[in-house]
Amino acid sequence: MIKKFSVKRVLQGRLFLGEEIVSGIVKLLKENAITSGLISGIGAVKKASIGYYDQSEKKYVSQEFNEPMEIVSLKGNISIKDGEPFPHIHIVLSKEDFSCIGGHLYEAEVFAFEFEIIEMEGNSFIRGFDEETGLFLWKN
Numbered sequence: 391m392i393k394k395f396s397v398k399r400v401l402q403g404r405l406f407l408g409e410e411i412v413s414g415i416v417k418l419l420k421e422n423a424i425t426s427g428l429i430s431g432i433g434a435v436k437k438a439s440i441g442y443y444d445q446s447e448k449k450y451v452s453q454e455f456n457e458p459m460e461i462v463s464l465k466g467n468i469s470i471k472d473g474e475p476f477p478h479i480h481i482v483l484s485k486e487d488f489s490c491i492g493g494h495l496y497e498a499e500v501f502a503f504e505f506e507i508i509e510m511e512g513n514s515f516i517r518g519f520d521e522e523t524g525l526f527l528w529k530n
Contacts, residue, residue, distance in 0.1 A: 391528065395511060397509070397511070400506060401418070401424075402506050403504070405500045406500065407500060407501060409500045410500070411497065411499075412477065415505070416475065416477060418507065419468060419475035420474075420475060425514040426511075426513075428507070428508040429464070429467070429505065429507055430464060430466075431461060431506070433460075433500065434458065435461065435501055436501050437498065438459065438499070439455075439495075439496040439497050440452065440455070440481060440496060441493050441494045441496060450494065455491065461481060462490060464480075464482075464495070468509075470514050471517040478494075480493065481495040513530070515530060516528070516529055
């Protein structure tokens with residue numbers, strides 16, 4: 391399944407010390423009526439909760455990391471889930487010993503965070519439950 395989009399606008403900004411990344415992004419999406427696009431970001435977090443999808447169990451497994459970490463990569467997409475803008479974000483974080491962890495981002499407390507949101511113009515993807523995978527995937 392492929393859809394064609396055009397870039398409508400690009401927003402760049404930052405979240406401040408102590409803010410939470412995912413809820414901060416959701417707030418910006420709602421305030422700017424963005425339902426389709428791409429997200430990227432750089433910075434550092436004070437702590438984070440990330441997860442991976444256990445394909446055999448068909449459920450997410452999450453873990454909290456309560457330590458300062460650098461954002462090596464933060465990427466995601468924006469679509470609609472349950473009638474609301476939904477950012478699906480993955481993150482790679484580096485620890486003090488330079489080892490990296492990564493996965494689906496549930497939440498992260500900002501130390502410093504700068505982001506880009508590329509809003510796309512066109513009919514937004516809508517997420518729906520996929521029986522085969524157990525995931526909420528793009529359905530239209």
